[in-house]
Amino acid sequence: MDFLELAKSRWSVRKFKPQQISSEELEQILLAGKYAPTAVNYQPQKIYILKSKEAMEKINSVCKCVFGAPMAILVAYDKERAWRCPFDGHLSGDVDVGIVATHMVMKAWEMGIGTCFVEHFDPEDVKKIFNLPENEKVVLLLPIGYPANDAEPLMKLHGTFREKEDVVKTL
Numbered sequence: 555m556d557f558l559e560l561a562k563s564r565w566s567v568r569k570f571k572p573q574q575i576s577s578e579e580l581e582q583i584l585l586a587g588k589y590a591p592t593a594v595n596y597q598p599q600k601i602y603i604l605k606s607k608e609a610m611e612k613i614n615s616v617c618k619c620v621f622g623a624p625m626a627i628l629v630a631y632d633k634e635r636a637w638r639c640p641f642d643g644h645l646s647g648d649v650d651v652g653i654v655a656t657h658m659v660m661k662a663w664e665m666g667i668g669t670c671f672v673e674h675f676d677p678e679d680v681k682k683i684f685n686l687p688e689n690e691k692v693v694l695l696l697p698i699g700y701p702a703n704d705a706e707p708l709m710k711l712h713g714t715f716r717e718k719e720d721v722v723k724t725l
């Protein structure tokens with residue numbers, strides 16, 4: 555599909571079929587993430603696949619936005635690997651993993667697999683339940699799976715866009 559058509563057609567899936575995506579499909583999605591650019595190509599991302607019943611129970615215990623997905627991808631980064639901007643000192647990790655996650659979300663959508671970007675959790679809770687290293691920052695959760703037959707976009711959130719004139723300024 556043409557990229558603009560793909561981007562326009564995507565919506566956040568919040569209702570899933572119970573079966574997990576295949577390992578081949580998961581590999582394709584991970585490959586799309588692998589090819590994402592990162593600052594200085596430092597690739598600080600850390601990707602955790604939540605697949606087991608135990609892992610899904612854990613994430614459901616600290617996040618209300620898993621939406622019954624049979625699997626989820628947790629996107630984090632290593633703060634010691636991320637590029638630091640010499641001008642204001644910020645780490646590029648949040649931007650890097652946003653791009654990695656977007657590549658994965660769009661590849662999934664191309665294959666008919668639904669996801670939703672989720673930030674509504676306390677990253678420290680997530681680190682604690684999965685015993686993640688101190689130097690990692692958890693940024694996003696992507697519940698992932700085949701959209702339920704009656705899944706639909708949340709119309710109060712989806713499909714309205716600010717006018718170009720309001721967003722884009724040519725200087």
Ligand SMILES: Cc1cc2nc3c(=O)[nH]c(=O)nc-3n(C[C@H](O)[C@H](O)[C@H](O)COP(=O)(O)O)c2cc1C
Pocket residue numbers: 564565566567619670671672673674675707708711712713
């Ligand atoms: C960085 C980011 C964080 C988000 N966090 C959540 C979340 O915690 N819970 C949720 O239901 N949706 C979340 N969303 C989904 C947005 O609400 C959704 O993408 C937006 O309303 C547009 O709707 P659409 O994706 O269906 O087009 C998040 C999206 C982004 C990009």
